[in-house]
Amino acid sequence: MxxxxxxxxxxxxxxxxxxxxxxxxxxxxxxxxxxxxxxxxxxxxxxxxxxxxxxxxxxxxxxxxxxxVRADAADFLASGTSAGGRPPEETLPGLLLGTVLAWRRFGLGRVFAGGLALGLGSPRRGPAFVSGLLEPFLQAVEQLLAEHVGRGELPPLDADQRRAAALGVLSPVVLALLHQDGLGGSGVRPLDVETLARGHAALLLAGLRAS
Missing domain, CATH: 1.10.10 (Arc Repressor Mutant, subunit A)
Known part of the structure; x- marks a missing residue:
């Protein structure tokens, strides 16, 4: 038939x-x-x-x-944003270093740059970029932070604070990668993004605990 x-x-x-x-x-x-x-x-x-x-x-x-891309990255997000019994001193740097690796070795950087270039200002492509790539990543980081809060390893954070913290976790490293790789900043003012990622994670944890 x-x-x-x-x-x-x-x-x-x-x-x-x-x-x-x-x-x-x-x-x-x-x-x-x-x-x-x-x-x-x-x-x-x-x-x-x-x-x-x-x-x-x-x-x-x-x-x-x-x-x-989101579907294929699901395993990376699940493993990179699950504490698995590890303290935040391990999980946050690990997440950021894994992001650098995925950006440079597995094509995340090209997808991200293409998504921004095509999505900014577009009423269809912009929301597709947010819902298809950016929000799943941010929400996975929020989940990781909530797990550490639940185990008493970070101070209490409400939903808005977790969202702000997730943006704070990712933004400097993503901006540094765009600066160095996507925009050719490595030839203007070189930056060791891995070292930045480790230092940023330590500063962020200190700030969260001081708050």
């Missing part, structure tokens, strides 16, 4: 995810300008018709890429 009109192949979602994951590093051209649908089709080795079939348009593809 044939498929009913509008029905999808069984492997539709798997193929869609695989295409989106393949294109996670291709949102921008080498010169930093947004990739066109033709560019993206060439990078994936498929036709533009195939891309529009699975994603509708470039904004739909953009949202799917971020969702694929």
């Amino acid at each position: 044939g498929r009913r009109p509008g029905a999808r192949n069984r492997d539709y979602e798997q193929t869609r995810h695989a295409l989106a994951a393949t294109l996670s590093a291709a949102l921008l051209r080498d010169d930093g300008t947004p990739a066109t649908l033709v560019d993206l089709a060439r990078a994936a080795g498929v036709s533009t018709t195939t891309l529009t079939h699975y994603f509708g348009d470039r904004d739909g593809l953009y949202a799917a890429v971020l969702e694929a």
Whole structure:
């Protein structure tokens, strides 16, 4: 019996995810300008018709890429933001150093830079970047902080304070990575981001405990 009109192949979602994951590093051209649908089709080795079939348009593809990155990063977030019996003196530096590693070795930096370049000022792509990549990361850090608070290793923090602290944990390191890698700041004013990450974690813990 044939498929009913509008029905999808069984492997539709798997193929869609695989295409989106393949294109996670291709949102921008080498010169930093947004990739066109033709560019993206060439990078994936498929036709533009195939891309529009699975994603509708470039904004739909953009949202799917971020969702694929979030799904593929789920294990990293789960392991990097779970205390697992370790004190915050280990978990916070470990989280930040893991972020540096993922940024530079596993393509997170290119995805993040592409997400910012395409999402800023866009009523569709901006919220997709926030919900697909930025918020899952921040909420995972909030969960880690809550775990340490629950074990008495950090002072009490309400939901707003945990959110502010999570932003405070990530922001300096992400900004440093954008400065050094994405914007070429390593040739203007070099910075050891790993050393920054360790020092920032120590300062943040001291500040939280002093409060």
